[in-house]
Amino acid sequence: MTRGMAAVLGVWAVGAIGLRVVVVPPQFCPPVTSAGALESAKAAAGWIERAQQPDGSYTYEFNADESTYSAEYNSVRHAGVTTSLYQLAAIDPSVLPTADRGLTWMQDHMARYNGWAALQDPFDGTIELGADALMLTALAQRRIATNDPQYDSLMHEVARFILVMQQDDGSFLLRWLPQTGAPDPTERSKYATGESFWALAMMHRLFPTEGWDVPTRKVADYLSLHRDTVEKQKFPPWADQWAAYGLAEMAAWPGPGPQLNEANVTYARSLAERFGFLVRVESQRRDNAFSDVIHGRQARAAGMGTWGEGLDSLWRLSGLDSRLAHMQAKIGERAACTSGMLAERQIKAGDPNTGPDVPRLGGWFTDGVTRMDDQQHALSALLRGREILDSRSKEQK
Amino acid sequence: MNTYWQLAVFFFAAINPASVALATARRGADRDARPRWQTPAIAIVIAVVVYAAVAFGSERILDGLDIEPESFRVAAGIVMAAVGVLIIWRGAFDPQSEDAGLQAAVFPLALPLLVSPAGLVAAVSYGADDGGGKALGALAVSLGIAAVLLVAHPQRAMPALDAIARLTGALLVVVAAGLVVDGVRAI
Numbered sequence: 001m002t003r004g005m006a007a008v009l010g011v012w013a014v015g016a017i018g019l020r021v022v023v024v025p026p027q028f029c030p031p032v033t034s035a036g037a038l039e040s041a042k043a044a045a046g047w048i049e050r051a052q053q054p055d056g057s058y059t060y061e062f063n064a065d066e067s068t069y070s071a072e073y074n075s076v077r078h079a080g081v082t083t084s085l086y087q088l089a090a091i092d093p094s095v096l097p098t099a100d101r102g103l104t105w106m107q108d109h110m111a112r113y114n115g116w117a118a119l120q121d122p123f124d125g126t127i128e129l130g131a132d133a134l135m136l137t138a139l140a141q142r143r144i145a146t147n148d149p150q151y152d153s154l155m156h157e158v159a160r161f162i163l164v165m166q167q168d169d170g171s172f173l174l175r176w177l178p179q180t181g182a183p184d185p186t187e188r189s190k191y192a193t194g195e196s197f198w199a200l201a202m203m204h205r206l207f208p209t210e211g212w213d214v215p216t217r218k219v220a221d222y223l224s225l226h227r228d229t230v231e232k233q234k235f236p237p238w239a240d241q242w243a244a245y246g247l248a249e250m251a252a253w254p255g256p257g258p259q260l261n262e263a264n265v266t267y268a269r270s271l272a273e274r275f276g277f278l279v280r281v282e283s284q285r286r287d288n289a290f291s292d293v294i295h296g297r298q299a300r301a302a303g304m305g306t307w308g309e310g311l312d313s314l315w316r317l318s319g320l321d322s323r324l325a326h327m328q329a330k331i332g333e334r335a336a337c338t339s340g341m342l343a344e345r346q347i348k349a350g351d352p353n354t355g356p357d358v359p360r361l362g363g364w365f366t367d368g369v370t371r372m373d374d375q376q377h378a379l380s381a382l383l384r385g386r387e388i389l390d391s392r393s394k395e396q397k
Numbered sequence: 398m399n400t401y402w403q404l405a406v407f408f409f410a411a412i413n414p415a416s417v418a419l420a421t422a423r424r425g426a427d428r429d430a431r432p433r434w435q436t437p438a439i440a441i442v443i444a445v446v447v448y449a450a451v452a453f454g455s456e457r458i459l460d461g462l463d464i465e466p467e468s469f470r471v472a473a474g475i476v477m478a479a480v481g482v483l484i485i486w487r488g489a490f491d492p493q494s495e496d497a498g499l500q501a502a503v504f505p506l507a508l509p510l511l512v513s514p515a516g517l518v519a520a521v522s523y524g525a526d527d528g529g530g531k532a533l534g535a536l537a538v539s540l541g542i543a544a545v546l547l548v549a550h551p552q553r554a555m556p557a558l559d560a561i562a563r564l565t566g567a568l569l570v571v572v573a574a575g576l577v578v579d580g581v582r583a584i
Binding site: 276334 | 508509
């Protein structure tokens with residue numbers, strides 16, 4: 001009996017070890033407090049601020065190993081970084097000048113046609129929906145942070161451009177072509193639709209009597225029901241944090257609720273499941289070659305930050321819509337895990353190779369490289385995650 | 398959350414009473430002089446104790462392993478699918494043992510026939526998701542069926558048991574696939 005049982009237990013032990021190593025390595029969610037998350041977010045803003053150019057553009061990409069800067073630029077990411085800075089400005093107004101310089105850069109590159117205005121990329125001359133949607137979210141965040149109405153008319157001009165790009169089914173086209181004076185009918189973007197959704201949802205929040213809810217609901221339904229099929233997403237739902245922002249914004253609209261229909265709620269649930277899965281997998285990854293081979297490389301902060309932003313938004317949404325209330329605790333758990341991982345992986349004072357010549361402090365680097373959206377998404381996720389961290393710490397008390 | 402009867406079906410697939418009965422029937426009649434019910438009864442008691450410890454301790458086990466229940470579902474599904482495929486392919490397990498009486502109750506009857514890898518991971522996963530009491534209650538159905546088959550010792554029904562064991566293996570693969578999908582789709 002002893003030999004037979006030992007053999008069986010031996011085989012089981014080998015199987016269990018294999019399973020542990022390959023399928024279920026330990027999940028690690030570093031602890032972080034709300035104050036710690038805010039410090040991290042401010043440090044990220046510090047990285048952006050120190051690397052800002054005199055014309056208001058930001059450092060696009062920096063390779064710390066080679067001390068080289070990329071010559072590329074991307075106006076969509078510029079607008080996104082500016083949005084994240086204005087999100088922080090609601091709590092820390094000291095970042096306003098940096099964000100305003102970023103806004104000035106966008107204002108310096110506007111194209112105006114038929115009552116609307118759009119950001120025109122100064123490098124390739126394209127007018128891309130995503131850049132304008134995020135410019136509008138930046139302006140809306142500035143409005144929320146400062147209550148300053150000076151850009152209200154610009155917001156309306158940009159919002160009208162977004163409507164020009166919207167199709168009857170609620171979807172959006174990606175580019176407007178100055179040569180033809182019309183949108184390019186052949187191209188859509190998996191990013192720009194959600195970005196526009198959030199931007200329009202905020203227009204209704206800030207100007208509730210102007211009817212911005214109608215195009216917003218159209219895009220919400222397109223995202224909820226058709227986008228993944230029409231745009232051939234291989235593993236639906238596309239992990240779209242912009243859509244999550246938009247849904248949370250919609251749910252908080254003034255007026256009798258609920259603001260979301262059943263399709264929107266089902267979509268929100270599927271987004272929560274996707275973000276939750278991504279965070280669980282990421283929490284099992286380690287920064288070593290073995291983990292890289294077996295579980296894949298650790299996600300860059302830009303990716304992880306978007307999951308955090310998505311979860312933060314869905315956490316707020318689940319607090320507003322009773323149909324999602326049962327998911328709030330789990331969503332909060334995953335969002336807190338994301339904040340912890342982001343805070344832990346950020347370059348901090350005292351880390352090696354950090355100094356004025358090698359701008360690493362406050363940034364997130366993958367293979368020695370950081371891009372401005374690493375700081376952008378991580379900043380937003382950490383900032384918005386504070387409310388969750390506060391609520392979880394109250395629960396634990 | 399699964400219903401009690403869903404859990405009962407899942408555990409039926411994981412424990413596979415037909416496979417247990419077939420493996421025992423293949424070993425031939427026990428040479429021990431004790432009553433025929435005694436060896437199976439001891440094995441069942443051992444299985445209940447082990448499964449109760451695992452199902453009620455599932456949260457502690459997962460905490461100790463630093464694994465979220467949602468992630469463990471994927472691992473449990475993989476183990477259960479592998480066991481299911483093996484049973485479909487090779488039929489009931491046939492642990493080599495000359496033991497009889499009480500020793501046979503421990504090995505191979507309790508372990509690894511009644512307390513199997515598929516049963517253990519299922520007990521951890523469903524215990525964590527649905528609670529130890531509910532999981533153990535659902536397990537009791539399969540252990541009860543196994544007990545009846547073991548006492549009956551139906552040697553003439555071996556071909557039928559083989560077919561049922563393989564079908565149950567197929568059911569286990571389906572249950573396992575559902576568990577993996579559940580784990581991937583959970584938050």
